[in-house]
Amino acid sequence: MKTKMNTWKTLFLATGLLLGTSYAVKAEEMLGKEASNTGSEVKIDTPDKALQELKDGNKRFVTDKRVKRDYKAEIKDTKADQHPHSLILSCLDSRITPELLFDQGIGDLFVARVAGNVEDPNILGSMEFATKVKGVKLIVVMGHNKCGAVKGAIDNAELGNLTQLVEQIKPAIKGDRSNPDAMLDETAKNNVKMTIDDILKYSPVINELHESGTVKIVGAYYDLTTGVVKFME
Numbered sequence: 001m002k003t004k005m006n007t008w009k010t011l012f013l014a015t016g017l018l019l020g021t022s023y024a025v026k027a028e029e030m031l032g033k034e035a036s037n038t039g040s041e042v043k044i045d046t047p048d049k050a051l052q053e054l055k056d057g058n059k060r061f062v063t064d065k066r067v068k069r070d071y072k073a074e075i076k077d078t079k080a081d082q083h084p085h086s087l088i089l090s091c092l093d094s095r096i097t098p099e100l101l102f103d104q105g106i107g108d109l110f111v112a113r114v115a116g117n118v119e120d121p122n123i124l125g126s127m128e129f130a131t132k133v134k135g136v137k138l139i140v141v142m143g144h145n146k147c148g149a150v151k152g153a154i155d156n157a158e159l160g161n162l163t164q165l166v167e168q169i170k171p172a173i174k175g176d177r178s179n180p181d182a183m184l185d186e187t188a189k190n191n192v193k194m195t196i197d198d199i200l201k202y203s204p205v206i207n208e209l210h211e212s213g214t215v216k217i218v219g220a221y222y223d224l225t226t227g228v229v230k231f232m233e
């Protein structure tokens with residue numbers, strides 16, 4: 001009887017172990033996500049890993065293979081500290097949702113949003129905190145097509161404080177006014193490049209981290225008609 005019990009016990013344990021293992025493998029396959037900085041373990045610790053995770057995340061987003069998230073668990077995992085791998089500077093546009101379109105969870109990204117994704121001293125200060133203090137590895141300046149702020153710059157829009165905001169975008173104006181759609185795209189992309197140049201010019205802190213290879217700064221362009229992000233490397 002004792003032997004029989006032990007046999008059953010062993011069988012039960014082995015089955016549980018097998019089921020447990022296969023469940024873990026299956027769960028990992030289903031999630032399709034290899035790395036995250038949520039929790040205490042920092043897995044994304046280089047600029048290239050961060051960039052790859054954003055590329056993979058956008059792919060999951062457009063192919064409808066998003067990570068199944070447990071927000072309560074993510075809140076619990078991040079309550080003591082945060083280790084985001086990337087900072088996204090994006091437009092205010094309601095259709096640009098960095099956490100969703102890169103399929104990232106709570107504690108994965110710093111997100112700074114302002115109409116026309118331009119930098120200013122407050123944004124630079126936030127970026128310096130994110131990189132130098134919190135160890136973010138990647139800064140992404142993300143523009144998008146059909147951008148109202150960029151169109152406002154091209155059309156000389158004037159409205160309260162918005163006037164000075166679009167003034168910041170005007171140096172990026174590029175293209176032929178006879179082709180407004182192409183001009184809007186060209187200007188928005190040029191605005192991303194100029195914003196990156198300005199970040200490196202006006203933040204010696206980020207410039208130094210960039211020069212040493214500790215932090216990478218890249219441009220990206222989001223197509224709000226498809227959900228696809230193209231990196232401007």
Ligand SMILES: [Zn+2]
Pocket residue numbers: 091092093115116144146147148149150
């Ligand atoms: Zn916009």
